Amino acid sequence: MEQNIAVGKQGWLGTARRDTWWVEPLLILVGLSAFGIYSTYSAVFWDYHFEIGPYLSPFYEPLLVFDWWPFSPAILILWIPLGFRTTCYYYRGAYWRSFFANPPACAVTGWEGKNYAGEAKFPIFVLNFHRYFMYAALLLNVMLWVGAVRSYWWQGELGIGLGSIILTINAFLLMMYSLGCHSLRHLVGGKLDCFSCSSCARTRKRIWDYITRWNEHHKFWAWVSLIWVAFTDFYVRMVSSGVFNDPNTWSNFPRP
Ligand code: FES
Helix, strand or coil, X not given: CHHHHXXXXXXXXXXXXXXXXXXXXXXXXXXXXXXXXXXXXXXXXXXXCCEECCEECHHHCCCCCCXXXXXXXXXXXXXXXXXXXXXXXXXXXXXXXXXXXXCCCCCCCCCCCCCCCCXXXXXXXXXXXXXXXXXXXXXXXXHHHHHHXXXXXXXXXXXXXXXXXXXXXXXXXXXXXXXXXXXXXXXXXXXCCCCCCCHHHHHHHHHHHHHHHHHCCHHHHHXXXXXXXXXXXXXXXXXXXXXXXXXXXXXXXXXX
């Protein structure tokens, strides 16, 4: 009711704030839209030039190729990071403000939102599955590390290339994003009334302390890992299609 009165008085986006409150939701809107368009195009419609030599785009890791699957192999993987990010506690607030403007920022009038029923009804109810996406995402993190390590090995020869470094940074950033997850923090330290009552509790407390530290910067890891994973995919594609030459130590590295 109060919100409706505010809308009537001030109109949409009405506020007494004098700061540039609109910059952050606008940047989020542009950033997430750009990533959504690029990743959809890359994974769904550009299903070639995604690997070269020991490098495989992270959108395709692990590479699952089946005769019965007529679409891009990336689709078999991408539902995991997509579900993980869409249900992430940080991203929920971010896209709720930027895309639905309900409200767009603190003390700024948004849409009336008469039908909002919390997370009790479909489709917002789906956000409760975050923990399950997290299990799958942690597994995917392991696969990304496998891909990063594999990128130092080509045709029986240990080496290093710019792509190896980019893939390694990508695995690290996505790991930091996943390890700062609120659900993981709760999984490790939740339902624990006494931190010092047993050796198991003390170990959990120690891990919980680490996750808490990473969790404090969850927003940072969320954005840096998002930008870097798109950049990594782009880099592999550019090398694979012959636009860039990857500087590396292998004499037999394929040249498209
Ligand atoms: S809360 Fe962001 S990944 Fe779990």
